Amino acid sequence: MSVSSYLVAALPPGLNIEILAFALGISVLAGTVKGMVGFAMPMILVSGLSMFLSPEIALAGLILPTVVTNGMQALRQGTAAAWQSIKRFRIFLLVGLVFLLASAQLVRVLPQGIMLLVIGVLVTIFALMQLMGRSIPMTRTNSQTEAVVAAVAGFIGGLSGIWGPPTVAYLTALGTEKHEQMRVQGVIYGLGAMALLLAHIGSGVMRAETAPFSLMLVPPAIVGMWIGGLLQDRINQATFRRATLVVLLLAGANLLRRGLMY
Known part of the structure; x- marks a missing residue:
């Protein structure tokens, strides 16, 4: 049996080698963007894979690449540097996690489409203001401000599964140095990705039929991360x-699109 035959046999029903090739290309692109700016992999993978795959398969596909690349991102400068970032942003991490876990219980109560629109509007306005040179001064010495922003980001993340754009907006407003910003994002998203993996093992999205496809997207995502890291x-x-x-502006526009289509 040829290599392509083995690959097709491992794919979920309905997938063929041409679709797999396209999916691998999307994974490289997602990894490259993430390697360069530290986020947007789930957005790119879901948007790209959903063009020719069911939402469930697209979601399953992004899980393992997201787990692996976030671990790489968090540890790129070593465990000591990652630990220093965790200690420096411990208030944000702890408060954000608490609110994420709490708000996740409200998913069935609040309309997700409205939440996506609210997030999209806020993120888009923030990115546009920053690109136009309108700064939003923020200081890390104010732990109360950090806790409030973390609570908002965590609350939004628990409801919608999207905590990336609010987190990036906060770190960008702080003027965080690029290597530390990458590490902090890797830690935050890595914890979220692990939770996502465990949740969808339980939900059945990540199962014997879908796990091989997700695993196939890991190597091209790593290649993309390497390219993005060089950039x-x-x-x-x-x-x-x-x-x-x-x-971030593109992410905001994508959130608005999803909110309007929900």
């Missing part, structure tokens, strides 16, 4: 900030 190393802080805001 990030070559750009200065100002360019990194602008690239982050552009991707």
